[in-house]
Amino acid sequence: MFSYTRFNVVYFLVKDSHSMQRSLRTRWEQGYLKDLYHRRVLCGAEPLIHRSAYPNWNYDTEIFAFSHRIGSPETSGNCIIKALTDKSFYARADVVENTVGAQPNEECCEDNSELIEKGFVVVLLTGYLRYALPAAPEEMIEAIAKKLTSEVALSQIAKSLGFKHIIRTAEFPPNSTSLANSFKALLAVINRKRAEALAMNTVLPRILDVDFIEVLSLKDPLGVVIDICHSEGIEEVEPRILHSAGVTTAEPIYLVGIFGDGKLIGKGPGETVGVAVHMAAWNTLLKKWQLTDEFVIPLGSRVHDIRLQDFQSPNYYLKEKCSTDKILEQICLLVCTMAVGIPFRKRLRHKFSRGSIHRRDLHRMLKPKPFTVS
Structure with a gap:
């Protein structure tokens, strides 16, 4: 007759440790872990924390790496900081008090308000589009350029370049307006050829996602x-x-x-x-x-060989060939945002019943049911 010794019990625990660990939990521990999970759901997601709150953070080093990332290492760090500084930055309480975590640069106390207007990304794109689309009317070229240089598009480009943690604004995470304005200001402080290359390599490829029927x-x-x-x-x-x-x-x-x-x-x-x-x-x-x-849209090295200054004169306008009642300006649609209701927090004490969409079974996936689909 086989007898369970201490060696056999240890062997079975090692062999099937995952299933045995679940069964070896004490009764009080199960309720304790469930209560922690419920409290986690009630508290919600953790707020975003700036990278400067963690150790091993050096703002000057980040600016140095950022200048190489945009292909302009010869640009002064103070010029880049000025382009990345919004006017709302100096209204922050920690900056006013000059705390350690605020990281205000005493050598650069200016903002990018004047540099935003000097950004030439729109002029650069319209010149390229006139070269690439010689048969298109000026209304189409302006609509495509407006789509590519919109606030949402430029903010996405800025995030991909790492603006999120080095931009200096009053809020965190920075909003789309601050990111787009900082990108425009950055093109004004770096070298002209470097700025053209940066705009052509980051903004122009997004033309592949533009729907020409919807843009105009x-x-x-x-x-x-x-x-x-x-x-x-x-x-x-x-x-x-x-x-x-x-x-x-x-x-x-x-x-x-x-x-x-x-x-x-x-x-x-x-x-x-x-x-x-x-x-x-x-x-x-x-x-x-x-x-x-x-x-076929010319991209890559072919873009840098184009003399964009030769394509600053506009193409023909549709109003020159068509009657004005057949042309309609772009209409701003009313975007309906989804309304999320407030959950019944008192009902969370039922330990998330089997039909709840928030339940996560540890052993198997729940079969979808009609009343679990929202």
Whole structure:
């Protein structure tokens, strides 16, 4: 008959330590750990802490590394600090009291208010877009440049370059406005060629994510196509249905083509005839402006060989070829934010029942149920 000795018990514990550790917990420890977990949920996430609160932090060293990261090591550290300093920084209580963790630079007590206006990122991008898109109207070029240099886009670029912990503002984490303004000010303090290279390597590649149909809003795309075709000598322009399927079903599809003097110049699909005409008109415009899927954007080393100062004169405007009632400025949509309700904190004492979406089973995954889906 087999007898359990001390050696056998230790062997089984080592062999299956994961399952045995769960069973060896005392009764009071289980409730204690659950209570800690509930308190953690009630407290919420920990607030973000600046990197300077941790040891091994040297602001001058960070600025030195940042100057090499942006490709401008010859730029003075005080100039970079000035570009990274928002005017709200000097209103902070720790800066006013000159505490140790505030890290105010006594040699640089200025902000980037004047440098923001000197940032030439918009002028740089418009010149490049006029070179890359010679057939596009000025409205399209300005819309693309506005999209690439928006506050959200520049703040994302600034975060990727490491602005988050070296920028000096009153708030932390810094907001999008402070990050975007610091990026513009940085281009004004570094060398002109270095600034152009930095903008071209960080801002310009985001043009691949731009939807040319959504970036420019037109009130009547078909009317714009007709006016442009008339200016090119095409007299008769009309849309025609090329194909249709599932007309009597819940998901119909139409394919509409735009014909100019009997020749197909553009086509587009849609769930209704009106939507298909709209998409076909936009497809025709993108073909005329050479913005189709076959368009190749010059990037990389080819960008640095372009003389952007030769492309400062604007292209033609749509208002010169079309009537003003067919052109519509960009409309600011009302963005609806999701409202998060306040949880019933008193109900957390039920130890998170099996049907709660906050429960995390340690042994197996819970099978999704209809009432657990929010």
